[in-house]
Amino acid sequence: MGAIKENSDDEMDEKVKKYLRGEAANLEGLKDKKLKGQLAVREDLYGKSAKTAAKIEKWLLPSEGGYLEAEGIEKTWRIKQESIAREVDILSSRNQYDIVLPELGPYTLDFTSNGRYMAAAGRKGHLAIVDMKTLNLIKEIQVRETVRDVAYLHNELFFAAAQKKYPYIYNRDGTELHCLKEHGAVLRLQFLKNHFLLASINKFGQLRYQDVTMGEMIGNFRTGLGRTDVMQVNPYNGVVALGHSSGTVTMWKPTSAVPLVKMLSHPGPISSLAFHPNGHVMATSGRENKIKIWDLRKFEVIQTLPCHAKTLNFSQKGLLAAGTGSFIQILADFSGSQNYSSYMTHSMAKGYQVGKVVFRPYEDVLGIGHSMGWSSILIPGSGEPNFDSWVANPFETSKQRREKEVHSLLDKLPPETIMLDPTKVGTVRAPPKKEKPTKKEIEAEMEAAIETAKDTDFKKKTKGRNKPSKRATKRREMINRAKRPFLEQRTQEHETSRKKHKLNPETEMPKSLQRFVRQKAT
Amino acid sequence: MKVKVISRSTDEFTRERSQDLQRVFRNFDPTLRSQEKAVEYVRALNAAKLDKIFARPFIGAMDGHRDSIKCMAKNPNYLKAIFSGSDDGDIRLWDMASRRTVCQFPGHQGAVQGLTVSTDGSILVSCGSDCTVRLWNVSDANLADSDNLSDNSAKPQAVYVWKNAFRAVDHQWDGDLFATAGAQVDIWNHNRSQPVNTFDWGSDTTISIRFNPGEPNILATSANDRSITLYDLRMSSPARKVIMRTKTNSIAWNPMEPMNFTAANEDCNCYSYDARKLEEAKCVHKDHVSAVMDIDFSPTGREFVTGSYDRTVRIFQYNGGHSREIYHTKRMQRVFCVKYSCDASYVISGSDDTNLRLWKAKASEQLGVVLPRERKKHEYLEAVKNRYKHLPEVKRIVRHRHLPKPVYKAANLRRTMIEAERRKEQRRKAHSAPGSIVTEPVRKRRIIKEVE
Numbered sequence: 001m002g003a004i005k006e007n008s009d010d011e012m013d014e015k016v017k018k019y020l021r022g023e024a025a026n027l028e029g030l031k032d033k034k035l036k037g038q039l040a041v042r043e044d045l046y047g048k049s050a051k052t053a054a055k056i057e058k059w060l061l062p063s064e065g066g067y068l069e070a071e072g073i074e075k076t077w078r079i080k081q082e083s084i085a086r087e088v089d090i091l092s093s094r095n096q097y098d099i100v101l102p103e104l105g106p107y108t109l110d111f112t113s114n115g116r117y118m119a120a121a122g123r124k125g126h127l128a129i130v131d132m133k134t135l136n137l138i139k140e141i142q143v144r145e146t147v148r149d150v151a152y153l154h155n156e157l158f159f160a161a162a163q164k165k166y167p168y169i170y171n172r173d174g175t176e177l178h179c180l181k182e183h184g185a186v187l188r189l190q191f192l193k194n195h196f197l198l199a200s201i202n203k204f205g206q207l208r209y210q211d212v213t214m215g216e217m218i219g220n221f222r223t224g225l226g227r228t229d230v231m232q233v234n235p236y237n238g239v240v241a242l243g244h245s246s247g248t249v250t251m252w253k254p255t256s257a258v259p260l261v262k263m264l265s266h267p268g269p270i271s272s273l274a275f276h277p278n279g280h281v282m283a284t285s286g287r288e289n290k291i292k293i294w295d296l297r298k299f300e301v302i303q304t305l306p307c308h309a310k311t312l313n314f315s316q317k318g319l320l321a322a323g324t325g326s327f328i329q330i331l332a333d334f335s336g337s338q339n340y341s342s343y344m345t346h347s348m349a350k351g352y353q354v355g356k357v358v359f360r361p362y363e364d365v366l367g368i369g370h371s372m373g374w375s376s377i378l379i380p381g382s383g384e385p386n387f388d389s390w391v392a393n394p395f396e397t398s399k400q401r402r403e404k405e406v407h408s409l410l411d412k413l414p415p416e417t418i419m420l421d422p423t424k425v426g427t428v429r430a431p432p433k434k435e436k437p438t439k440k441e442i443e444a445e446m447e448a449a450i451e452t453a454k455d456t457d458f459k460k461k462t463k464g465r466n467k468p469s470k471r472a473t474k475r476r477e478m479i480n481r482a483k484r485p486f487l488e489q490r491t492q493e494h495e496t497s498r499k500k501h502k503l504n505p506e507t508e509m510p511k512s513l514q515r516f517v518r519q520k521a522t
Numbered sequence: 523m524k525v526k527v528i529s530r531s532t533d534e535f536t537r538e539r540s541q542d543l544q545r546v547f548r549n550f551d552p553t554l555r556s557q558e559k560a561v562e563y564v565r566a567l568n569a570a571k572l573d574k575i576f577a578r579p580f581i582g583a584m585d586g587h588r589d590s591i592k593c594m595a596k597n598p599n600y601l602k603a604i605f606s607g608s609d610d611g612d613i614r615l616w617d618m619a620s621r622r623t624v625c626q627f628p629g630h631q632g633a634v635q636g637l638t639v640s641t642d643g644s645i646l647v648s649c650g651s652d653c654t655v656r657l658w659n660v661s662d663a664n665l666a667d668s669d670n671l672s673d674n675s676a677k678p679q680a681v682y683v684w685k686n687a688f689r690a691v692d693h694q695w696d697g698d699l700f701a702t703a704g705a706q707v708d709i710w711n712h713n714r715s716q717p718v719n720t721f722d723w724g725s726d727t728t729i730s731i732r733f734n735p736g737e738p739n740i741l742a743t744s745a746n747d748r749s750i751t752l753y754d755l756r757m758s759s760p761a762r763k764v765i766m767r768t769k770t771n772s773i774a775w776n777p778m779e780p781m782n783f784t785a786a787n788e789d790c791n792c793y794s795y796d797a798r799k800l801e802e803a804k805c806v807h808k809d810h811v812s813a814v815m816d817i818d819f820s821p822t823g824r825e826f827v828t829g830s831y832d833r834t835v836r837i838f839q840y841n842g843g844h845s846r847e848i849y850h851t852k853r854m855q856r857v858f859c860v861k862y863s864c865d866a867s868y869v870i871s872g873s874d875d876t877n878l879r880l881w882k883a884k885a886s887e888q889l890g891v892v893l894p895r896e897r898k899k900h901e902y903l904e905a906v907k908n909r910y911k912h913l914p915e916v917k918r919i920v921r922h923r924h925l926p927k928p929v930y931k932a933a934n935l936r937r938t939m940i941e942a943e944r945r946k947e948q949r950r951k952a953h954s955a956p957g958s959i960v961t962e963p964v965r966k967r968r969i970i971k972e973v974e
Contacts, residue, residue: 021552034841053550060548069524076523084525092527133532194557236556278553364527380527388549395535400544410568417560425559426910 015054020046022423065317066364066380068344077329077342081377088378094135095365098348098375101126106355107369108149112156113193114392115361115383119159120374121150127161129172132360133394141174148229151189153198153212154408155401160198162186167200169212182217183208187229192238194413197254199240201231207242209254209415218415219254230270234296236279238418243270249284254415261420263299265292274312274320281338283320285309291322293340302338305331313366315359315382319343321366323354328368330379346377362387362394446486453482566910569903570919572886579849579885581868584621584878587612591872593636593690594859599643600662601864606878607634613648615660618868618880627658627676636691636731638700645679645712647700649688655702656681657712682715684708690730696738699755703728703743709755721753723760732773734797736780742797744770748970750785752797763973764800766793772816776840778823784840786814786828790936792838793968800972803965807838809845811932816859820866820883827869827883829857832929835871837883848923849881 024043030036068084070076085093101107105123112118117138120128125147128140149162157172160180167186169178184202191198197218198210205226209219223242230243239251239260247266250259266286274283281302282294291312293303308324315321320331320340332343348354353371360367360376363383368375387393393400417425437445456478460466509517537544552558589610597603603624607613611630614623632651639646639660646658657680686705693700699718702708707728708717726747734740739755750770751763768788776782782804784794792807792814812832819826825846829835835857836845855874862869862883869881882889888896910916925933951959 018552019550021558057550060550062547063528063530064526066527067524071523074523079523083523084527087523087525088527089529091531092529194561238557279556362528378527380525383528384549384554385528386549387547388551388554389546390548391554393547394530395532397544411561411564413557413560413564417557417563422557423559425563426913 012054015057016050019050019053061386063385065385066383068380077345079344081346084378084380092364092378095363095376096378099373101373106353106371107374108356109358109367109369109374110150110152110159111358111360111367112152113361114387114394114396115363116394116396117152117156118360118367119150119152120369121147121161123147125163127170127174129156129159132363139172139174141170143168148187149189151191151198153191154193154196155405158212160189160191162189162200167198178215180210182220183210187227188231190231190233190240192233192240192418193235193408194411195238195254195415195418196409196412197415199231199233201228201242203227207240207252211415213409213412219257221252221257223250223252223259225250228270230273232273232275234275234279234282235277236275237420237422238413239420241273241275241282243273243284245269247286249273249282251420253418255418261299263294265294266290271310272312274314276314276318277316278318281314281318283312283314285312285322291320293338295338303340305340307331311354311357313357313359315366315379316361316384317382319359319379319382321357321359321379323357323368326350326352326354326370328354328357328366328377330366330382332381344379348375359383361392442486442489446483449482449486450479453478562906563910563913563916565903566906566913566916567919569907570911570916572903573907574886574919574922576888577885579847579882580851581880581882582621583853584616584618584623584880585876586614586616586623587876587878589633590856590858590874590876591878592633592858594861594870594872594878595637595639595646596861596864597639597643597660598641598864604861604863604870604878605637605639605646605660606859606872607637607648607650608876609633611650611652613637613646613658616878618863618870621880625676627656627678629656629678629681630654632687635687635689636702638691638693640693640698640700640712641695647691647693649691649702649704651687653685653687654681654683655688655691655710680712680715682710684717689727692731692733692741694733694738695735701731701733701741703731707731707741707743707753719755721760723751723763724749730770730772732775732783734775734780734783735777736775740797742773742775742783744773744785749973750795750800752800762800764795765970765973767968767970771814774817774819774826776819776823776826777821782840784817784819784826786817787968788813789968790814790830790832791968792817792826792828793965794840801966801969802963803969805841805843806964806968807843807845809836809838809848810834811929811936815857818860818862820862821864822866825862825866825883827860827862827871829860829871829873831856832932833857833873833926834929835860835869835881837869847885848925850926850929851879852926853877854879 025039027036027039068076081096085096104126107120107122110119116133118130118132123146125143125145127143129138131138143163145164147161147163150159152159158169160167160169165185167180167183167189168176171177183200186200186202189200196211196213198212200208205223205228207221207223210217225244228242228244232241239253241249241251243249247264247268247270249263249265249270251261252259265284268287271285271287280296282296283291285291289308291305291307291309292301295302307322307329309322310324313321322329326348328346329342330344331340333340354368356369358367359382364378364380366377366379458474535545587608589608591606591608593607595605602618604616604618611632611634613627613634615625617624630650630652634648634650636649644661646660649655656678658676659679688702688704690703691700698712700710705727706720706722709719710717724745724747726745728743728745731741731743741753742750744750746769748769749763749765752761754761770785770787772786774784781797782794783797784792786792790810790812793803794805796804810830810832812830814828814830817826817828824840825837826840827835827837833850833854833856835849837847838845853875857871857873859872867883869883870878872878911920
């Protein structure tokens with residue numbers, strides 16, 4: 001009984017920690033008693049609300065996640081999709097299929113944030129929107145142009161397709177709404193949900209951010225690192241990461257023309273990039289057939305895996321899907337300590353080249369876009385079982401969708417809120433370290449002071465007291481007074497530097513001149 | 523092998539009939555939501571802006587008096603009513619909802635200096651410069667009847683004549699004694715035509731008087747000799763006195779912390795004291811630019827409203843050094859009396875221009891019945907605005923108030939004068955021997971001495 005209780009206590013502690021969102025503030029050093037009292041009350045409230053949230057989890061979260069456990073000498077990575085389909089109920093086995101469309105080119109996929117709708121784009125111009133719940137094809141159009149990428153905007157009504165010359169925005173009915181001429185020939189599109197920004201990287205390596213609510217171009221940057229089609233958004237902080245052919249990963253925000261971070265990750269070109277939903281873990285893969293798992297807080301490699309990966313994707317529960325050729329490997333860290341190991345594998349028919357792997361949100365399903373169409377396989381334990389209706393609702397009605405659109409527009413974040421550490425909003429910024437002004441700066445300051453001293457107007461004295469000689473002396477006096485602090489500072493510095501020189505002449509003088517060092521009277 | 527996959531059946535997650543409510547599922551996990559702080563900041567900014575859009579504090583003016591209004595009283599049993607007395611002896615009972623006079627109480631020959639209502643709401647006591655104290659019967663039945671009367675006026679239940687003109691009156695919270703202030707402090711009983719007791723300390727007139735809400739026998743008065751005196755009715759002599767540099771115009775006890783009171787002073791500040799420790803003020807509330815004439819606490823004890831000679835009404839936090847809100851109108855002249863309504867939603871000000879004005883205590887509050895969802899939304903917006911109110915963008919919007927030009931200029935002038943004084947003091951200190959000049963904290967600076 002005692003052991004069971006301890007376990008549940010540990011679990012509760014972990015849950016409470018999750019809801020606490022960081023550490024409590026340290027109130028020891030505060031001298032202001034009123035503020036201390038107010039903050040203590042508030043910290044107490046945070047603790048209570050975290051505990052209530054942890055306790056109520058039992059009732060609020062009805063579903064448990066999926067799992068796959070091997071029995072006996074069986075290994076999970078040898079289990080095939082057919083055997084899973086046999087064990088699982090009919091509704092879930094419907095999620096396993098292969099759609100073969102050989103003529104229309106490699107397919108890329110994108111899911112809406114609630115996992116209900118999927119947009120598929122074939123390279124030869126085939127755009128399709130599918131309702132995944134009913135596996136109903138809502139609309140398909142043929143744009144008769146190369147389509148390189150497709151991305152959903154904030155809901156299923158709008159999606160953007162990166163076509164041959166420019167990206168276009170389409171409606172759910174297939175009507176073309178906008179042609180974004182400024183972007184140019186785009187290779188990858190990404191949508192930042194909280195900010196309503198459409199980010200694109202084009203053939204010339206130019207990164208553009210466009211606000212899709214007002215149509216305003218927020219940022220337009222030349223990366224200077226050449227053509228690349230590896231681009232991912234970090235969902236945690238809204239930072240866009242690009243992987244370049246030199247092996248560097250650069251991270252960008254819409255308000256600066258210089259990347260936030262430039263890290264050299266791989267010796268060769270980066271082939272793909274993926275972010276963990278918690279925002280601290282990133283997986284990159286290079287052409288040298290290695291996958292590196294990075295910790296973004298310290299910018300260090302946690303793990304290197306010898307694995308081919310042309311495409312990478314993290315699931316909501318932290319499973320990593322890596323796809324090359326016609327082989328897909330799913331990696332999972334079982335202990336929670338970011339130690340990834342093989343969980344499941346899937347090989348498709350020979351000749352199918354995997355283009356993109358995307359996990360479907362809130363479902364245990366992996367969508368694969370390949371050269372012969374697209375497929376979907378079951379990966380137990382990859383999706384979040386309990387959704388929040390106010391965040392993403394797979395069973396949304398149209399009224400709910402409209403309400404959500406309005407609320408999310410009201411909460412639209414300005415582009416300035418994109419930063420590497422999003423928890424810094426509302427905190428006190430550390431004062432910039434004061435550096436000593438350079439000589440030039442000091443001289444400039446002195447010149448400025450002298451100028452202002454020269455500019456001062458003197459009172460016109462009367463009754464014979466306004467002699468020109470007196471005026472001249474007064475002016476000279478003002479200029480000297482302005483100069484004085486700078487001269488004093490200069491003499492002080494000279495003295496200190498001379499004193500420093502004097503302090504250890506023995507160590508500085510070469511050996512042959514030691515006899516000429518002035519001895520101090522002892 | 524053991525395998526389980528997420529499979530959601532549509533029936534569990536959607537409603538059965540269209541009459542049912544939609545099903546809502548919650549997961550409070552922070553990992554599902556990204557950039558929470560930025561979202562909260564945007565909501566705080568929008569909430570601050572909406573607050574300013576909906577800020578319409580002025581409800582209406584109650585017109586009727588023919589001379590400036592000097593005193594007001596609220597009936598603790600009847601929320602809608604307020605009594606007001608003016609300088610021509612006219613006492614009126616107003617219905618705040620319709621903003622009309624319900625009943626008039628004529629009789630005083632000179633200015634009505636003080637009004638108060640007994641705690642059970644049955645008797646209105648008024649005192650004036652004509653050396654009389656009049657008691658009127660104002661129980662509910664009477665008020666209801668008086669709607670039918672054609673002349674809308676009432677006759678006093680009793681008239682007591684005494685030696686000197688009276689300046690203020692207040693009724694005990696838990697008893698049937700009331701006290702008047704004038705040349706000396708008199709304690710009266712409803713039925714006696716002469717004071718039961720008299721207190722006199724010092725030679726100057728007492729100008730305001732207030733009974734303590736917690737202790738029925740303690741009262742505080744302020745006099746023309748710049749003092750605040752505390753009396754205990756059970757003892758025959760006055761208890762304590764603190765002398766300040768300037769005169770206190772009015773005192774109000776905090777109804778939730780009855781040991782604290784706040785004094786509205788002539789030097790444009792309000793001083794909060796702990797009655798047990800009068801050597802130092804607990805808090806100095808600075809924002810007015812002219813003498814503060816009247817002060818009243820909210821029944822929550824968390825805020826108080828002040829009316830001042832500079833034609834503005836300000837609302838302060840009970841422990842805050844600066845006002846949270848300022849109300850002014852072009853037509854409102856010198857404010858002589860203010861009252862906070864008993865449901866903590868309204869503020870009534872009586873001023874020199876013969877009008878009583880009704881204001882909202884929270885300027886952007888939605889009046890009327892508020893649905894539970896609306897109320898929750900308002901509370902959430904208030905909380906998120908308070909969390910981010912120190913950030914520059916939000917602070918700029920929340921703090922912004924339009925001041926009338928004379929008040930703005932006077933405030934600037936005061937600020938420069940105080941800054942100059944402070945700088946001079948600093949320089950004097952810097953150029954004299956360390957420790958020879960001691961700066962007194964502001965809370966103590968305005969007190970001359972405390973006398974037992």
